[in-house]
Amino acid sequence: MEWETVIGLEIHAQLATRSKIFSGAATAYGAAPNSQACLVDLGYPGVLPVLNAGVVRMAIAFGLATESTVAxxxxxxxxxxxxxxxPKGYQISQYELPVVHDGRIEIRLDDGSRKTVGITRAHLEEDAGKSLHEDFHGQSGIDLNRAGTPLLEIVSEPDLRSAKEAVAYMKAIHQLVRYLGICDGNMQEGSFRCDANISVRPVGRHEFGTRAEIKNLNSFRFVERAILFEVERxxxxxxxxxxxxxxTRLYDPDKDETRPMRSKEEANDYRYFPDPDLLxxxxxxEQVEAVRAxxxxxxxxxxxxxxxxxGLSDYDAGVLSSARAVADYFETVAAGVADKKLAANWVMGELAGALNKAGLDIAASPVDAHGLxxxxHRIEDQTISGKIAKEVFEAMWAGEGDADAVIEARGLKQITDTGALEDVIREVIAGNPNQLEQYRAGKDKLFGFFVGQVMKATGGKANPALVNELLKKLLAG
Amino acid sequence: MKLTRDEVESIAHLARLGISGDEIPPLADNLSRIIDFVQQLERADTEGVTPMAHPLNMTQPLREDRVTEPDQRDLYQQNATAVEAGLYLVPRVIE
Known part of the structure; x- marks a missing residue:
């Protein structure tokens, strides 16, 4: 039988506020245990939650960007x-009346096709603390720093039909919340994670099959693997x-499988009711319009x-707009050069490669946009060739100074002096009489050989266009 | 409405209340009467009435996103039965 996969995702995005959703305690990651847990977060009696204006603005921004209704x-x-x-015995969340609902986002798939995915709702809630089960004399250790950290839970419609679509959707939301500056998107630190609701049905059937919910997937890869396994199962x-x-099931990345959560981990009788502590x-x-502006x-x-x-291709434009920092970097470079494609190629090529190799974020790049x-500029004014530029870039990356300093110190200035270059070319031709004879007999491919020899003789510093021009002339005799 | 023994046990479990077997019948009886009392509300005509989320006719005041709470862990942890390495210790929660 042919089966169709039906997936809906619930994404938890930690909102990038300084203080918690209902208290004035800090939200910074990695602080000493319980050093950022105040009386409200600890669930002390007699305290009252007061909503953070920042999370409201962030929820509105998300709602507007996804064409949702802001309630x-x-x-x-x-x-x-x-x-x-x-600690309170309840999580403050939103249930019947969420802050954002009925939106959509367009995703792009690897084959270039596009698809609109519905967003059922996005609601505000607080995160819980962390339990550490290492050995504390048979007890568990509790760190409540994360308790009360604001979350936006984004619930999609069951519109996704494959693991690939689910990943594309998750990436689109990830990119969006980072663009909006409402979430740092750091998946290692748990700032962006998701639950996947998965079911299958025979192709052509309208009703959904029974679904399983896979909890706490914190990487794009795990989402894909977990869905593939679960669909198969x-x-x-x-x-x-x-x-x-x-x-409810958990994905085990080590075994690459999902397994049911133990009954003790599962609690499905949540008895929601309006929190009397909050209006x-x-x-x-006017608030919506202020955020829109x-x-x-x-x-x-x-x-x-x-x-x-x-004038970039769809693909290049996609890569260069993948994150705001990348886009800003590219635009700074592109603004200063005539050849925009040159800027795009360098940002996506040498720079991205070097960043990737060093495991660095573009914000931490040793070569900043003005440096690149x-x-x-030195390529455009023909001081150096594109090939030499790569050497200069590496030197800049290694901290040898800006482009001009490296070119000067290493003597890389391109040879554009026709007379000097003609001398070199004559020497090369004289040194390779056999090739010259073959070339003149019609073996055109040998032209490349001569170019290579000239470049070798000049340490790569010859202007390639000039080499081509002079070689043609001199080879012809 | 008459609550069953199982329902009372389930409610007690959700609230983490330890109750003994002979407490259940009188509890079931009391809880059932409370539910019957409140159930009278179902007879009210609520057609066209927006459900009330809070008895005060006010909206939620907001605070600016500022850190106002300093670290007072040592003070707060004086109340805890056991702490270690800054963590609150509780009975082990996974097997």
């Missing part, structure tokens, strides 16, 4: 369950006449503009 009125609710890293069950059980959140049109250019807008303004621009 004029939304309500915080208590989600009740017991776990030691949740469900099809095997159905094809052997069994029934898929609706349950309804009202968002007026402050929205940055969105990834897809930037991509389209890069194609129109710089200085180098490209």
């Amino acid at each position: 004029a009125r939304s309500v915080f609710a208590r989600k009740n369950y017991f776990y030691p890293d949740l 469900q099809i095997d069950i159905l094809e052997s006449g069994g029934k898929v059980v609706q349950e 309804p959140l009202e968002i007026g049109p 402050a929205l940055p250019e969105l990834p897809w807008q930037k991509r389209d503009r890069f194609m129109a303004e710089y 621009l200085g180098l490209l």
